[in-house]
Amino acid sequence: MQFPSLQLAGSEFWIAALLALGVAAGILALVHFANNQVKRAVIVGCAFLAGLFYFLEFFIPPDLKSEEVIVLRWNLTQTGSIIGNAAQVIAGFTFLLGIYNLVHIHGNIIRRLRGGWINSVAFFAAFLAMVVFAFWRDWQNWFDPLYPNYITPGKPEFIDPKGATFASQVADKLWAPLWVNDIVKDHKPRQDVYTLLFEGVYRNMDATMFSILAFYIVSAAYRAFRIRTREAAVLMITAVIVMLGQVPLGQFLTNWIPADGFFHGLRLEEINQFVLGQINSPVQRAIGFGIGLGGLAMALRIWLSLERGSYFEEGS
Amino acid sequence: MERSSAPQSFLASLPVRELSIAAGLVAAAAIVGLTVGAGYWKTTEYWQTFIFGRVLVFGLTALVLSHILHARRGGPVFVRRIPGLTAVDETVGRATEMGRPITFSLGLGGLDIITLQALAVALHVIRTAIRFGTRVIVTLADSTMYAVADEAVRESYAAAGRPESYNVEDVRFLSDRQFAYASSAMGLILRERVASNYMFGRFFAESLILAEAGNQVGAIQVAGTPIITQIPFFIAACDYTIIGDEYYAATAYLTREPVLSGSLVGQDRSKMFLIAVMGLGVLLATAAMLTGGLPVGEAPSGLGAVLDGFSRLFTEAK
Structure with a gap:
């Protein structure tokens, strides 16, 4: 069976x-x-x-x-x-x-009316705008059984984007004007409100947050590389070698060392490869092994409900 | 990670009875496997693709399980100090003195072991904070996890005898989108000017954004994640960072529960086994190279063939 x-x-x-x-x-x-x-x-x-x-x-x-x-x-x-x-x-x-x-x-x-209440108003405005326009545009996908026919050439219900009464057909059949549901034609990007909100507003704000990371990396690196301990000094020297080894300028600095001679290992790109391949990778793998085994043990403890006292008090 | 509380030999510390049960389990699994895959047992590819990897994981599972079972009968196990987790009292004390809240970010993870472990640490911090009347704001990016966290935090307040102190606004679902979550959590840290900031769970590019926000308000920061690529960011920006399997040792360390500590012993023994396997592999590879068993562009021979077979035992199962 x-x-x-x-x-x-x-x-x-x-x-x-x-x-x-x-x-x-x-x-x-x-x-x-x-x-x-x-x-x-x-x-x-x-x-x-x-x-x-x-x-x-x-x-x-x-x-x-x-x-x-x-x-x-x-x-x-x-x-x-x-x-x-x-x-x-x-x-x-x-x-x-x-x-x-x-x-x-x-x-x-x-x-x-707590401090920053205007931000909460912005939340509601953004939330409602996205919900209303997304639902208004896409409801046919979920509830209208004829929807696939509207966008399939040859079907009797097909809405021809080149047709003379295209806009009125869309409004009649989809209950949504073109500014709400822009039928895709000739592979042009959609120009309805939802697309504007998602592609024009949300995506850009997302990218803005991501770009902040670039500045934060600099400030975090500055703090990490300040030479205050021996470990920080080793970190700083290693970082400089790896950074130089990744860029043409660093390779230019040591390109006078013969590439196939006895001392070729002293070229910056070679040292860089050694640090990344022979030191960094094994350490990352070792941490990965530990995490894998830890995850296995944790999964067993959750499965067998042995995580006593971690989530709920004993006997509660 | 672990060390027995009383000095004893390695052999004497082995949980013989539980290991026998584990060996029985492995044998039973082997019989089931042979029965299910009876038609393929002569196919080398089948063993390599489907069997060897499973046997390894099953063996490790049985090893950890045997130590968990053993710990139920045994006494407490010593767990070495983990600075990040010892700092809980310090962070809560600082927040209490300053009269400011603590934020605890559970990251982007859903209902999985990574986020559940983070929640366990969060609950420990919350239980400590309840005693001093300090507020802990938990933020998450997964609605399923929100339901679990809300219930668990509410339960912690009830168990401490202060159910009326639980504020629904202290467990917050911010957004399920990565950078929307990051901006929201960052805004919260800056607006509340938190005294301490915890980040435990599954983090990606937003890790440094949150850690730098905490840095801007001068918060003590403790972070832990099993996502290896984010650990350097946390090390650079936080006061304490939990690294590697310390992350999963957190509940054992915080609760001192013998059963949980027992699983740490199992983990360590599993690690010893893997290190031994790696050592053997290195020796075999070296010997094969020296004896010419690994000719370039040709099939391995002699010790090279032995090495080839050995490495196939540890191929990931499909």
């Missing part, structure tokens, strides 16, 4: 959806209303079962041809993707919690 696929239709789909909702509501109710001992048992049990699934899915070797893990005709690899989808649905719900948190905090700031 192959694990049932997700391609359900009609009554099967609705039964599966209601069943999933029922199970989820049941677990939530159990966690919410049960006493602490039961709550803990439910959480520990769910964590163990979820971990066990991925443990088996990773450790049981897959089939050579399909490269999928199948145990007793149960396809664990396909089931893993179904569980992944379920996790995404849960994450979608928690996004609402995040939005609630933002609205609550900024709403309070405006209501009490």
